[in-house]
Amino acid sequence: MLVGYARVSSNEQNLNLQLDALETAGCTKIFSDKLSGTQKNRPGLENALSHLRTGDTLVLWKLDRLGRSVKGLIELVETLQVDEINFYSITDGINTSTPAGRFFFHVMASLAQMERELLVERTKAGLAAAKERGRVGGRKRIMTPSKLEAAKKLLREGMPPKDVAQNLGVSVPTLYRWCPAASKEN
Template sequence: MLIGYARVSTQDQDLQLQLDALQGAGCERIFTDKASGSQKDRPGLNDALAFARPGDALCVWKLDRLSRSVKQLVDLSAALERREIDLKSITDGIDTKGAAGRFFFHIMAALAEMERELNRERTLAGLKAAKQAGRVGGRKPKMNNSKTSIALTLLASGTPAKDVADTLGVSVATLYRYCPAASRAVSDASSVES
């Protein structure tokens, strides 16, 4: 069975052009969505995939109706292939039932894998360069040596931890992380009281 899927990005857009093309291609059942292609959870696509059986073909007006990224498209194509469901794009002239269509998707899969590897290599190179330049990733520390010194002085003078944290603009948990001796003193004091 040829199963159609049509999608537009907003409620204001019209599906009719795609519906006409899918009906003209011979789709016996058509599922639709009015949602962004970047959305992972699209009820119409989910229903189309659940409805499809081995030997069926999922037909779209254009490949970009299925996905906004090559990786997402390749992943969907691989899932369809595992389930023995073909993929057909009317405008793009692609049909995985034939050797040329399958070859096209194998090339796309290889390109997507290469893109992932290149992104990984660029990220690692960037981290290495930043480390060599003396920059460390992550958030800036909430407290510096000066704040820690002030906190220790205030805590030693008997100022409650909550007041010290408020004064320094940090949470009590952050205060205790930078002044672990103070947190031990508070827990020791509360154990003596009980």
């Protein structure tokens, strides 16, 4: 069975071109969504996937109708392949029921995996270089050593913690975290 899926990004856009192409391709069931491809929850796609059985084919007008990221597309097609479900993109001419189509997806999966590994490698190298320069990851601390000394001094002089925090431009919980004695004085 050929199960079609069509998607446009907004309600103002028209699905007719995709629906006509899916009908011409011989789809017996067609599902659709009118929402952005970045949305994780796509009811039409979920319905289409739930109707697919071993030996069926998911048909799209174009690859980008399935999702925006190559990673997401490859993961979905790999899931389909595990369930022995084929994938066919009309405009792109990609059909995983053929050896050439399967080859294309193996190449894409390899490229995506290499990109993920390179990204991890670049991130680790960047963090190591930053660490060598004395930079520590994360946000800058709001309580600098001078603010901490000022807070302790103001608290010793009897200023209420709420006023000390406001004076230093920090929250009361931040003040309590850095000066635990302040919570006992309140």
